[in-house]
Each structure stands twice: as structure tokens, then as C-alpha cells.
Amino acid sequence: MKIAFHGAARTVTGSKHLLTLNNGKKYLLDCGMFQGMGAQTDVLNRNWGFTPAQVSSLILSHAHVDHCGLIPKLIKDGFAGKVFCTPATKALTGILLEDSAGIQEDEAKYANKRRTAEGLPYIQPLYTEEDAKRALDHFVSVEYDDWHAVDEYVSVLYTDAGHIIGSAAVHLRIKEEGKETHISFSGDVGRYKDVILRSPAVFPQADHILIESTYGNSLHDAAETTPEMLLKWIEHTCVQKGGKLIIPAFSVGRTQELLFALNTLEEAHQLPDLDYYVDSPLSVAATEIVKSYPQYFNRTIQKVLEKDNDPFSFKGLKYIKSVSESKLLNYHDKPCVIISASGMADAGRVKHHISNSIENSRNTILLVGYCEPHSLGGRLMAGAKEVHIFGILHEVHAEVGSIRSMSAHGDYEDLSQFLACQDPRQVKTVFIVHGEYEVQQAFQARLQKKGFADVRVPELHSEHGLG
Numbered sequence: 001m002k003i004a005f006h007g008a009a010r011t012v013t014g015s016k017h018l019l020t021l022n023n024g025k026k027y028l029l030d031c032g033m034f035q036g037m038g039a040q041t042d043v044l045n046r047n048w049g050f051t052p053a054q055v056s057s058l059i060l061s062h063a064h065v066d067h068c069g070l071i072p073k074l075i076k077d078g079f080a081g082k083v084f085c086t087p088a089t090k091a092l093t094g095i096l097l098e099d100s101a102g103i104q105e106d107e108a109k110y111a112n113k114r115r116t117a118e119g120l121p122y123i124q125p126l127y128t129e130e131d132a133k134r135a136l137d138h139f140v141s142v143e144y145d146d147w148h149a150v151d152e153y154v155s156v157l158y159t160d161a162g163h164i165i166g167s168a169a170v171h172l173r174i175k176e177e178g179k180e181t182h183i184s185f186s187g188d189v190g191r192y193k194d195v196i197l198r199s200p201a202v203f204p205q206a207d208h209i210l211i212e213s214t215y216g217n218s219l220h221d222a223a224e225t226t227p228e229m230l231l232k233w234i235e236h237t238c239v240q241k242g243g244k245l246i247i248p249a250f251s252v253g254r255t256q257e258l259l260f261a262l263n264t265l266e267e268a269h270q271l272p273d274l275d276y277y278v279d280s281p282l283s284v285a286a287t288e289i290v291k292s293y294p295q296y297f298n299r300t301i302q303k304v305l306e307k308d309n310d311p312f313s314f315k316g317l318k319y320i321k322s323v324s325e326s327k328l329l330n331y332h333d334k335p336c337v338i339i340s341a342s343g344m345a346d347a348g349r350v351k352h353h354i355s356n357s358i359e360n361s362r363n364t365i366l367l368v369g370y371c372e373p374h375s376l377g378g379r380l381m382a383g384a385k386e387v388h389i390f391g392i393l394h395e396v397h398a399e400v401g402s403i404r405s406m407s408a409h410g411d412y413e414d415l416s417q418f419l420a421c422q423d424p425r426q427v428k429t430v431f432i433v434h435g436e437y438e439v440q441q442a443f444q445a446r447l448q449k450k451g452f453a454d455v456r457v458p459e460l461h462s463e464h465g466l467g
Contacts, residue, residue, distance in 0.1 A: 001174070001181065003208075004463040006049040007032055008434040011460075012214055012372055013066040015434060017185065018050050021176055026050075027154060028058045029170060029185050029210070033069025033100070033126075036344045036375030045070060045126055049461045053078030057150050058138075060085040061187025062167035063092035063252060069100055072127035072135040079138075084150060086158055087141040088166025088293045092252055092286060097132035099251075099282040101125065103347050114391075144168065145201075159201040162190030163408050164253035165290045169418075171203055181466065185210040188434065189410040189418045195226065196260060198298050200410070202421040207428050208466050211419065213435030214370055214409040216443030221405045227261045229403050231270060233366050237399070238274055238335035243362030245336070246398075248350045248377055250343035251283040253408045254369050256290050258339055259312040260301075266314040277329060279320040279340040279349050287312055330356045343368075344375035351376065355389040363398040368406040373436070412446060424451035428467060432457045 001021055007014030007030075015032035034044040052074045060083055061067055071083060071093070085093065104125035112122045142148045147155045153176055158168035170185040184206035192199045237245040249255045255278065265271040278284065291312065294305060304311045320326050326349050329338060340350035345367075354376070357363040371377030379387055380400045387394055410418065430452045432440045440457045447455045458464060 001176070001466040002463050003431070003466060004050065004461065005431070005433065005458040006461055007034065008066070009458050009460040009462065010437040010440065011037070012370065012434055012436065013037065014044060015061075015067045016070075017210060017433070018055070019172070019183070021153060021174065023153075023176065025153060026055045027150070028055045030061055030067045030187075031058055031071045031074050032067040033065050035066055036346045036372030036378060038374040048077070051078070053080070055079050055081060057081045057154070058083045059150070059156055059170055059172070060089060060093070061170050061185065062161065062164055063089045063096055064164065064188070064250070065096055065100055067187070068093045068096065070126065072097055072101065072131040075135050075138060076127055076131055081138070082140045083138045084140050084142050084148070084156055086144060086166045086168050088289070088296065089168070090136070090139045090141050091289050092166060093139070094136050095282060095285045095289070096252065097135060098129050101127055101129040101132040105129065107347070147173065157204070159203045160198055160296070161187050162192070162194055162197045162200040163188040165197070165293050165296050169200070169203055171206070181208070182206045183208045183210075183466070186212050186418065188212050188214070188408070189415055190408055191220075191410050192414050192417055194298065194408070196257060196297055196301055198296060200418050205422060205426055207426070208431070209419070209422070209427055209429070210431045210433055211415065212409070213415070213432045213440050213443045215407065215411040215439070216415060216432070216435050216446070217412060217439045219411045219413060220407060226257065226403065226406055227264045229405070230258070230261050231265055233364060233401055234272055234274070234337060237364040238337065239272055241362045242335050243360065243364065244338060244357055245364050245366055246350065246353050246357055247337065247339045247366045247368060248343050248345040248354070249283075249339050249341060249368060251280055251286045251341045254343055254406065255280070255283040255339055255341070256287055256312055257406060257408070258368065259287065259317070262317070263308070263311050263314045267308070271314060271316070274316055275318060275334065275336040276314070276316045277318050277320055277336060277338045279326050279329060279338055279353070281321050283339070283341055284319045284321065326352070329353065343377070344371045345377035345380070346375040351389060355392070355394065358387070358389070358394050358396055358398045361397045361399070365398055365400050367400070367402040370407055370409060412443060415443070416446070416450070419447075419450075424453070427452055428454060429464070430455045431464070
């Protein structure tokens with residue numbers, strides 16, 4: 001048995017791990033899109049490193065684009081099998097893939113206008129909205145905590161990963177040549193004190209483990225709560241400076257966390273009397289899906305629901321759906337808060353809002369999650385004084401802030417707690433994925449000290465035997 005790493009290898013995006021049995025059958029763990037990788041991004045997304053038609057089944061951990069975003073292309077390129085995931089992941093992936101396709105088609109149209117003028121050939125989107133809709137025909141929903149047969153060789157068990165609604169750690173029970181092997185893939189591990197979701201669950205003993213490492217060398221700041229920090233930025237930017245607070249936020253997970261924090265401030269009579277815009281049709285749809293799975297909420301939210309039937313709504317909240325309404329926000333001259341996708345600020349409507357706000361020192365761009373270093377959000381977080389947006393060079397006069405503690409990824413203590421249910425002596429190999437290389441090396445040393453003997457940081461497209 002072998003496993004190959006075709007994404008999220010010494011980088012954070014593009015999660016794709018290909019398991020090949022001794023009989024030649026192949027199973028793909030996640031099928032994520034690379035994001036924020038600069039000029040490399042498109043090349044990475046168009047080249048698999050394997051043949052999609054040879055993959056028997058796809059086992060999906062959760063509905064973030066860097067884990068599910070290339071599924072329609074996989075099917076276009078020959079994959080004909082089933083896609084296994086939890087029910088909430090299926091619901092969220094459907095809207096995410098259509099949105100991703102729409103963004104790609106719009107960006108291709110924009111780029112092709114320029115390419116036509118320069119005499120260059122047209123570019124095509126990775127897939128269309130029709131491709132995204134057809135992809136859902138391949139999906140099979142699997143509930144948490146029950147073993148489900150993928151085929152005669154492989155069974156899958158999903159346990160709650162606590163990252164976003166429907167997110168799961170994937171556990172495979174593989175039978176071949178009279179032997180049973182257990183492989184666990186963390187997907188993305190959430191926080192053990194998440195404000196909305198249940199904590200990550202314990203899982204059966206594994207022979208081999210794939211573990212994410214986004215924050216494998218750091219601890220989240222727990223000195224202040226998210227509502228407290230958010231309130232400081234609102235008061236500083238909107239009340240004191242009279243500007244706009246632009247918050248790039250992933251539509252699934254982060255937007256709902258922000259809305260819950262703002263609702264908490266209103267319940268405490270602390271929320272400033274302003275307009276609060278969610279400018280993302282995807283975020284609107286995702287929030288409705290999140291609300292439809294209250295059984296995945298933690299006990300704190302369950303208690304809140306006893307008094308507040310919508311903990312994601314508050315006075316002053318306005319949802320923006322149409323493009324024309326979104327454009328009008330550029331001319332909105334009153335202090336306000338704009339929450340818009342994408343979280344790394346590399347695509348979507350938030351990129352337009354940053355373009356129109358970045359040269360005004362009254363405004364603030366508040367980054368509330370991980371940003372790949374090459375992304376627009378990553379460059380702003382690193383202190384760039386000038387950035388190109390839509391081909392135009394902008395001077396950065398707006399204030400740039402961050403709330404690191406809002407990440408839906410666990411820090412190294414959370415990751416260590418996730419692995420605490422495992423006996424390191426029984427784990428043959430740990431593969432560290434989904435992290436920057438320096439972070440992974442630090443996390444590798446930490447796991448070795450905890451008794452995991454063989455801890456590897458695989459390179460892109462590298463293949464490893466599983467004894």
C-alpha cells in the first residue's frame with residue numbers, strides 16, 4: 001500500500017492525498033483547490049500529478065475550497081466514482097462549488113478581454129457552474145460515528161473535527177491480503193473551545209496518521225474574547241476615525257463566527273449603532289445551511305438558542321446579494337462594517353472593497369484568519385506598503401489589523417489534544433500536511449518528543465510506502 005501527496009504538501013492549500021492499494025485500486029482523500037500561490041496557482045490547479053480516471057472513490061473531509069474546490073474538474077477529467085462526505089458537507093459543498101465556478105468564469109471573461117487586446121489565446125475556467133451542479137450527482141452522505149463500506153476493501157468512519165459545520169476527521173479500515181490497516185486523516189482540526197461547534201472527537205487507534213499543521217508552531221491568543229477584540233476595532237475605525245472596517249472572511253465558518261460575536265455584543269448592549277453588511281451571496285446561503293444543523297452546535301449555543309432563535313442576527317445587519325448593491329457600498333460615505341469573502345482577500349467581492357478603501361487612512365482592513373503568504377491578505381498582514389489589485393498598484397494607507405485567535409484551526413495544543421487518544425507506540429507513521437514547511441518542521445520535532453517515532457513532512461507529489 002502506498003500514499004502520495006498531491007496538495008497541501010509543505011503548503012497550506014490544495015489538499016489531495018492519493019492512497020493506492022496493492023491491487024491497484026486508488027482512493028483520494030480530499031480534492032482541494034490551491035489558493036493564493038501567486039503565479040503558480042493556476043498551473044498547480046491544472047496539473048494533478050495522477051490520472052483522475054484511475055481513482056475509484058473520493059473521501060471528502062469538509063467543505064472548504066482548499067479541500068473540495070477541484071471536484072468538478074476531477075469529474076471533467078475522468079473520475080466516475082462516488083464522493084463520500086457528511087450531510088452538512090454535501091449541502092455546503094454544493095453552494096461553494098457553484099460560487100467558485102462563477103468566480104472563475106467572471107475572472108476568465110475579465111482576463112480574456114485583456115488577452116484579446118494583447119493578441120494572446122483565451123484562457124478557460126477550471127470548470128463551469130454546470131460542471132459544479134453535475135458534480136453533486138456523485139455525492140453520498142455518510143453520518144458521523146458509523147462505519148460505512150466504500151467497497152469490499154475499504155470502510156470509512158467520520159468523527160467530528162470541530163472545524164466547520166459538517167467537518168470530519170476521516171478514518172479508513174482497509175482489508176487486503178488477509179491484513180487490516182487503519183489510516184486516519186485529520187482533515188482540518190478545530191478548536192477545543194470553539195464558540196459555536198462541538199470539540200473534535202476521539203477516534204480509534206490508527207496505524208498511520210495524516211495530521212494538519214496550519215498552526216503547528218504557535219498558540220492562539222486567549223487573553224481577550226473575539227467579541228472584545230472585534231468591538232475594539234469597530235470603535236477604533238468606525239467611531240473614532242469615522243471609516244469603514246473591511247473584514248475578509250470565509251463564507252463558511254468565519255462569517256458565522258463574526259455574526260455570532262456581533263450578536264453577543266448586541267445582547268450585552270455594547271454594539272455600536274452602525275450598518276453591518278454581509279456582502280456575499282454565498283455567505284448568506286452558507287449561514288442558512290449552518291442554522292439548519294443546530295445539532296452540531298456546542299452546549300453554549302444550545303443554551304443561547306433557548307432565548308435567541310437566531311444567534312447570527314442583530315440590529316443593523318444587512319445582507320447584500322446583487323452586484324449593483326455591492327458596488328453602491330463603494331459610495332457609502334458613513335462609517336460601517338463590511339464582511340465579505342474571500343478570507344484571504346484573493347478573490348470575491350472583498351477584493352473590490354479593499355481596492356476602493358485601501359488608500360484611505362480612516363479605513364481598516366481586519367484579517368481574521370490564516371492567509372497564505374502570497375495572497376493579498378498575506379501580503380497585507382506582512383506589512384506591504386504597496387499592492388497590486390486587479391492590475392493596479394495601490395499604496396497602503398488604510399490600517400491593517402488582525403485577530404489571530406479567530407482561526408478555526410487548532411493551535412499546537414489543540415493538535416496535541418487531538419492526537420492524545422492515540423498510543424504513539426502503535427502508530428507506524430505520521431505524515432504532517434497542510435502547513436508551511438518551517439511550521440511543519442517545528443511540529444515534527446514536537447511530535448517526536450511525544451513518542452511518535454516516524455514523523456514525516458512529505459514533499460509535493462512524493463509517494464510513501466505504508467508497511
